[in-house]
Amino acid sequence: MIWPWKQPRHPQARAYKQCQRKAPGRRDIAENIRFIVLDAETSGFDRAKDRMLSLATMRIEDLELHLSDMNSWLIYQADAGLTEAVNVHGILPSETADGESEQAVMAALLPILGNAPVVGHHIGFDADMIDQAFRRHFGIRFRNCLVDTAELAMRELDAFARTGYANQRPPTLEDLCSHLEISMVDRHTAAGDTFTTAQVFLTLCARIQKRLKRDLQLRDLS
Amino acid sequence: MTTPNVIPDRIAAAMRSYPPFSMLPKEAVSSLAQQARVKAFSDGDLIWEQGDPPTEDVLFLARGRVEYVWTVDNRLELVDVRDIGDLLGLTALLESAPFRVSARVVEDSLVYILPGNEFKHLLDANDTARNYVRRHLFWATRVGGSVKMPGNGGDPLEGKRTILQAHLDGAQVVRPRPVERLLSCLPDESIRTAAKRMAERKVSSILVVNEQRHPIGIVTSNDLVRKAIVAELDYQEPIRKVMSSPVYTIRANRSATAAVLLMLRERIGQICITQDGTPNSPALDVCTHKDLLTQSGHHPAGLLREIRLARSVVRLRELCDEVESITRSYLESGVSAIFLGQICAELYDELVHRLVELAREELLEAGVELPEVPWAWITVGSDGRREQILRTDMDNAFVFGAGKDAETDEANRKIFLQLAEKVVQGMVDCGFSRCQGGVMASNPRWCRTNREWIDEIKNYGDAREGDQLLRALILFDLRYVTGDAKICTALRTAVFDTVAENPQLQRQIAEAAVETPPPLNFWGKFVVEKKGGKEGLFDIKARGLSPLRDAARILALKYRLTAHYSTGGRLEELNDRVPQLREMARLAYDGYDSLLRLRTLTGLSRGDAGRYFEPGSLSKLERAHLANVFDVQRMVQQAVRTEFHLESRSR
Numbered sequence: 001m002i003w004p005w006k007q008p009r010h011p012q013a014r015a016y017k018q019c020q021r022k023a024p025g026r027r028d029i030a031e032n033i034r035f036i037v038l039d040a041e042t043s044g045f046d047r048a049k050d051r052m053l054s055l056a057t058m059r060i061e062d063l064e065l066h067l068s069d070m071n072s073w074l075i076y077q078a079d080a081g082l083t084e085a086v087n088v089h090g091i092l093p094s095e096t097a098d099g100e101s102e103q104a105v106m107a108a109l110l111p112i113l114g115n116a117p118v119v120g121h122h123i124g125f126d127a128d129m130i131d132q133a134f135r136r137h138f139g140i141r142f143r144n145c146l147v148d149t150a151e152l153a154m155r156e157l158d159a160f161a162r163t164g165y166a167n168q169r170p171p172t173l174e175d176l177c178s179h180l181e182i183s184m185v186d187r188h189t190a191a192g193d194t195f196t197t198a199q200v201f202l203t204l205c206a207r208i209q210k211r212l213k214r215d216l217q218l219r220d221l222s
Numbered sequence: 223m224t225t226p227n228v229i230p231d232r233i234a235a236a237m238r239s240y241p242p243f244s245m246l247p248k249e250a251v252s253s254l255a256q257q258a259r260v261k262a263f264s265d266g267d268l269i270w271e272q273g274d275p276p277t278e279d280v281l282f283l284a285r286g287r288v289e290y291v292w293t294v295d296n297r298l299e300l301v302d303v304r305d306i307g308d309l310l311g312l313t314a315l316l317e318s319a320p321f322r323v324s325a326r327v328v329e330d331s332l333v334y335i336l337p338g339n340e341f342k343h344l345l346d347a348n349d350t351a352r353n354y355v356r357r358h359l360f361w362a363t364r365v366g367g368s369v370k371m372p373g374n375g376g377d378p379l380e381g382k383r384t385i386l387q388a389h390l391d392g393a394q395v396v397r398p399r400p401v402e403r404l405l406s407c408l409p410d411e412s413i414r415t416a417a418k419r420m421a422e423r424k425v426s427s428i429l430v431v432n433e434q435r436h437p438i439g440i441v442t443s444n445d446l447v448r449k450a451i452v453a454e455l456d457y458q459e460p461i462r463k464v465m466s467s468p469v470y471t472i473r474a475n476r477s478a479t480a481a482v483l484l485m486l487r488e489r490i491g492q493i494c495i496t497q498d499g500t501p502n503s504p505a506l507d508v509c510t511h512k513d514l515l516t517q518s519g520h521h522p523a524g525l526l527r528e529i530r531l532a533r534s535v536v537r538l539r540e541l542c543d544e545v546e547s548i549t550r551s552y553l554e555s556g557v558s559a560i561f562l563g564q565i566c567a568e569l570y571d572e573l574v575h576r577l578v579e580l581a582r583e584e585l586l587e588a589g590v591e592l593p594e595v596p597w598a599w600i601t602v603g604s605d606g607r608r609e610q611i612l613r614t615d616m617d618n619a620f621v622f623g624a625g626k627d628a629e630t631d632e633a634n635r636k637i638f639l640q641l642a643e644k645v646v647q648g649m650v651d652c653g654f655s656r657c658q659g660g661v662m663a664s665n666p667r668w669c670r671t672n673r674e675w676i677d678e679i680k681n682y683g684d685a686r687e688g689d690q691l692l693r694a695l696i697l698f699d700l701r702y703v704t705g706d707a708k709i710c711t712a713l714r715t716a717v718f719d720t721v722a723e724n725p726q727l728q729r730q731i732a733e734a735a736v737e738t739p740p741p742l743n744f745w746g747k748f749v750v751e752k753k754g755g756k757e758g759l760f761d762i763k764a765r766g767l768s769p770l771r772d773a774a775r776i777l778a779l780k781y782r783l784t785a786h787y788s789t790g791g792r793l794e795e796l797n798d799r800v801p802q803l804r805e806m807a808r809l810a811y812d813g814y815d816s817l818l819r820l821r822t823l824t825g826l827s828r829g830d831a832g833r834y835f836e837p838g839s840l841s842k843l844e845r846a847h848l849a850n851v852f853d854v855q856r857m858v859q860q861a862v863r864t865e866f867h868l869e870s871r872s873r
Contacts, residue, residue, distance in 0.1 A: 064335065065260035070227045180330070181285060185232040195229045202262035203330055210264040 012110040013138035020143050023115040026219035030205065033218060035060040035147070036112060037119045037201060039193040040126045041089040043077065047128045051077040053091045055105060056190035057112055058198050060119070063205055063216075065198045071112060072191045074099030089188045103137045106130075110138075117145040117218060121173045121197045124148060147221045149176065149197055152204050156211075176200050230255040233334065237282060240307035242351035250344050259335040260284075269310065269325040269333070276318050280338045281310035286331025290323040303849065312355065315342065396481055396514065398474045398495045398507035406431045406505065409438060409462035413450050416441060416461045427492050427508060430465045435504040437494045439465030444491075473499030474506060478514045485511060522548065522565050529572045535580070535651045538573060542613060542652045545569050549611055550826050559611065559818035560790030560811070567608035567788075573652065574599060574618075574645065575704040581644035585637075592641065593634040595623035598705035599645070600713070602661060606699035607771070608788040611822045613653040614831045616646070617696065620663035621709055624671035631671050639669055661696060672709050676716045691730060698775060701787045714784070721779040728780060732866035735772035736859040740852040741765040759834040762824075766817045766851070770810055773858045777803070777865065789814055806861045813851040820848070 008014050024033045037058045044050035056072035058065060074091075076099040086092060099105075109130070120126050123146045131142035150170040154160045159179055160171045173196060177184050182199050186192025209216045234255040237243040243251050263269060269281070272293055283304055290302040301323050304310055314321045315338045345352045406429040407416045416428050420443065430439040441464055449455065449464040471494045472481050485493055492510055497503040525541060525548070532538050545566065552562055578599055582592065603617030604610050620642050625631050642663035650656060663669050670678075679697070698717055702710035721727055741760070771789045778784075778792040781800055786792050790811060797807035825832025837845065862868070 063261065067227075067230050067233065067258045067260065067334075068256055070229060072227065182332070183236075183285075186228065189228075191227070191229055192232075195232075199260060199262070199332055202260060203264075203332065206262040206264035206267065206330065210266060 008138050008140050010107065010138045012107050013134075013140050016110040016113065017140055019115045023145060024117065024218055026217065028218050030209075030216040030218060030221065031063050034114075034116045035119050035201075036116045036144075037065075037194050037198040038123070038126060039120055039190050039197060040129055041091060041188065041190050041193075042129055043086070045125070047125070047132070050129075051075075052102070052129050052133065053077060053089070053096050054099075054190040055109070056194040057109070058194050059112075060198060060202070063202065065195075065202060070191065070194075071108070072194075073105045073108070075102050075105050076100060077102065102133055106133050106137050113144055115144065117147055117222065119147040119149065119197065119201050121149045121176075121193070121200070122170070145218070145222055147201070149173075149200050149204065152201070152208075152221065156204055156208055173197065173200070230258070233258060236284070237334070242309075242345070242348075242354045245351040245354060246344055246348055254336050254340060254344075255334070257337050257340070258282075261333050261335055263327040263331045263333065265327060265330055267327045269327060270321050272321055272324045274321045276314040276320060277311065278315075278338050279335045280312055280315050280341050282334040282336055283308045283310060284332045284334055286327065287329040288331060289326050289328050291326050292323045309355075311338075396472065396474060396476050396478050396495060396509065401506055404429065404505060404507055406435070407461060408432070409465070410460045412458050413446070413455065413461050413464060414457040417446055417450075417457070420446075426510070428461075429469070429494060429505055429508050430461055430467075431505055437469040437471065437496060437501055437505045438462075439467035440469050440492055440494065440508070441465045442491060469494045469501055471496045471499060471501050471505075473497075481509070482511065482514050485514070522569060525569060526572055529569065529576055532576060535577075535648050538576065538648070539652045542573065546613070546826070549822070553611075553819060553823055553826070558790075558815050559822055560609075560788060560815050562822075563607075563609040563611050563788060563790070563818070566611050567605065570605065570610065571601075571703050574601070574649070577645045577648040577652075578641070578704050581641050581648065584644060585641060590637060590640065593622075593625075593630075593637060595625060595634060596706035596709045597622035597638060598707065598710040599663065599703045600700045600710055601703050602696050602700045604699075606701040606787060608701070608791075609818065611818075612825045612831060614655065614825075615657045616649055616654045617657055617661040618646075618663045618668070618703075619661070619697075619700070620669040621672055621675055621713060622670075623709060624673040635666065635669060635671075639664060639666065642669055672712060675713055679713070679716050679720050691734065695731065695734070695772070695775070698779065699787065718779065718782055718784060722782060728776065729866050729868070731772070731776045731779070732862050732868060735769060735776055735862050736868060738765060738769045740769075740856045740859075760837050761834055762817060762821050763831075763833045766848075766855070767814070767821065769855055770814045770817070770858060773862045774810070774814075776862065780865070803861060803865075806858055809854045810858050813854040816847065816851055820844075 008017060037060060039056055040052045041054045042050050042052050052075050054072065054074050056070065058067075058071075059069040060066070074096055076096045118127070127142055127144075127146055134140050134142045150172075153171050153176050154162055157176075157179065160175070162168065171179075173193065174184070174187075176182075177196060177200065180200060180203050182196065182203065184192070184196050187196075205216060205221070208220055212220065231252060234248070234252040237255065238246075238248070238251050263286070269288065270277075272291075283306060285306060287306075288304045288308075288310060289300055290304070292299045292301045304325075310325060310333065311321075313319075345355060405419060405423050405425055405427075407419065409430050409432070420426070420428050427440055427442040429437055430441060431437055439462060441461060445464050445466060450457065450459075455463065470484065470488055470490055472484070474495050474497075476499075481493055485491070492508050493514075494501075494505055495507045495509060496505050525545060529538065529541050532541060549562060549566065553559065585592070598621050599618065600606070600621060601616075601618045604614070605617055620638055622634060622638055625634060646656065646662050646664045656662060661668055679694075698721070700710070700714060700717070702714075721731075774789045774792040774796070777796055777800075778786075781796065783792055783795040783799065786795050793807045793811040793814065797804050797811070800807070820835075821832045823832070824835045840848070
């Protein structure tokens with residue numbers, strides 16, 4: 001039970017918080033779990049100052065990616081400045097004027113996320129951005145279980161295994177794609193990166209499952 | 223605002239670079255992609271197992287490699303390999319039968335799962351895509367079943383349907399001839415007058431019209447016989463008593479093929495063209511079956527007639543171009559290349575026949591008369607096997623009866639060489655090229671008396687030199703074209719006799735047939751040319767067609783299968799007459815057919831002989847199919863080895 005004064009006011013946020021209480025367990029079988037793959041393009045890499053400019057999600061169920069069920073949003077940010085990140089994704093702050101307000105997008109995102117584990121490449125950063133937005137608009141925290149494909153790759157693929165070398169960087173999405181021979185579409189758009197990440201994730205899952213010789217469980221991934 | 227979902231479009235674009243998706247409408251592929259699911263498999267996974275019930279889905283392999291494995295008698299047998307761009311699970315879907323083979327992933331794979339039913343509907347609505355898919359279900363024959371597409375009958379019927387389609391596509395329209403030509407009479411004129419007019423104009427029918435020239439009946443010579451002569455009618459009786467009515471009418475400018483079909487269905491020999499297509503308008507022309515067939519242009523029979531009637535080389539050239547365009551439309555609609563080769567051989571034979579006639583007339587005008595000895599124009603090599611679909615280089619030879627002594631022969635040869643040179647020049651003008659190796663009737667080495675030829679053939683027994691063996695091989699495919707057939711038959715019998723008596727020669731030819739190994743390396747990849755100006759290209763003639771052709775030839779020589787000239791025909795005969803080689807012959811026939819088709823299509827699209835092509839230009843399905851064909855080739859060569867006991871020496 002949630003104490004009344006801890007109950008968020010926004011109905012979607014309330015439902016979100018409610019379903020967080022029965023999130024999939026660590027020993028649940030991956031095939032039975034709904035995953036959400038997510039990628040956000042931001043105005044920069046400063047977690048405090050920068051804002052999300054676009055966001056996309058895709059659904060994986062039965063370890064199958066459902067192309068029909070994809071969402072992507074352009075987010076209107078009144079105070080986002082022109083930063084180097086614009087060079088990467090090419091979304092000008094002025095263009096976001098066509099987008100929806102951050103609050104509306106987050107409200108739409110809440111029911112999609114539900115209690116599903118969220119998959120992404122360097123998901124920690126995206127999760128932080130979303131967490132900030134959730135706090136700003138609804139006063140709740142982003143608490144979904146996270147699966148980082150960069151982490152998974154370092155554990156699973158010998159080419160990216162941890163070496164103990166201090167300056168080792170986790171592999172980028174490009175690194176993974178060229179290693180796994182996955183062709184990238186629409187790089188540096190939220191939708192394109194989400195799709196690529198999903199393919200990387202599925203491929204890694206197939207590999208891990210084969211190595212384990214048993215059904216894949218959530219604890220094997222995060 | 224949610225931005226539109228662009229990813230399915232990207233996937234659709236990627237899928238559309240592979241057949242059969244490239245043959246489907248863009249929106250349809252997008253719709254498929256819209257509903258797609260993506261799934262990953264790892265090396266060693268089974269996508270499905272033999273005997274699994276069919277699913278609702280068809281799988282598009284976006285990355286990786288999958289092998290079809292067949293379990294039979296507790297053995298695993300690799301049936302087929304699928305890689306990027308291939309479809310999986312189509313057979314089970316089309317037949318709604320359990321999977322016949324297991325699909326084992328051999329490289330990490332990503333598949334797009336597409337809704338099967340929608341895909342099936344798309345195939346039903348799209349002929350080119352369906353034909354493509356049908357051709358590529360070839361592998362299924364290897365696990366003891368042939369796949370039939372729903373909605374189509376058996377294979378032979380299908381062939382007919384596609385020929386018909388090719389006709390409809392290329393058919394010309396009915397064009398009425400000048401109206402003065404139309405023979406007509408009024409219904410009250412006497413039978414005798416009508417018959418007289420028919421006899422004067424040498425036509426077999428007369429149209430009965432009213433004052434406005436509206437057709438009301440038709441009288442054929444057959445009608446006259448049955449209804450007037452046999453019924454002992456008075457010839458002064460009006461014609462309307464014997465006419466058949468009503469008259470079937472069509473409008474001008476309708477498809478000639480459609481008109482022929484109408485006539486076949488109604489069992490009538492004539493059809494009347496009127497101004498608006500009904501019997502209530504003035505008649506323009508009466509067409510018979512034959513008129514329409516020749517008008518329907520894209521018909522080989524029509525072309526044959528045209529070649530027969532042509533008076534100049536320029537016209538013949540035009541006709542040859544037309545033959546080529548027919549060939550293309552036939553091939554594209556899936557007609558067997560072997561069958562097509564036979565049609566083309568018929569046409570090109572007629573062409574040579576015509577050219578020889580023209581050359582003879584020309585010589586006569588110049589005051590040169592052919593000697594009084596029997597002679598024959600023969601064709602050797604690929605044309606001899608009735609496989610020359612494209613106008614590549616010519617291979618022909620000449621034989622004439624030996625005279626009393628060598629001097630007469632030389633004098634005769636001189637005259638025949640003149641004739642041959644004219645014919646060869648004519649063929650060059652028609653688009654054939656001269657043979658680089660000089661295998662032409664205008665070359666004294668290939669223009670010989672029957673005695674010289676038979677001597678040479680007899681001596682093949684001691685042939686040791688490569689050149690001589692090559693000459694022998696070319697000659698073994700000789701075929702009579704025009705002139706005196708007897709002298710040619712004698713030659714052919716001599717060939718078969720010589721080889722039958724000489725096991726050593728048989729062995730030598732057999733060795734040549736197994737010399738070229740199937741062009742797949744250890745990894746199942748194509749072997750491409752590494753030297754010369756053709757690096758990176760695949761030589762389909764030397765590596766694909768030749769071994770099968772040589773094998774068919776030596777087996778035909780060994781079993782004395784004389785009824786057929788073509789590789790296809792030989793294999794068919796082998797299938798009928800030599801039970802122990804039946805299985806091999808059947809597969810080899812299919813294989814040869816598809817190689818020939820591939821070569822011809824490549825040649826047509828590039829305007830050359832189609833000998834070299836880039837393996838990269840093939841779709842993955844086509845490549846997998848080719849790999850199957852080469853598998854067959856390996857099997858055929860093995861059969862030849864056992865047949866001629868070559869094993870001991872090569873190992």
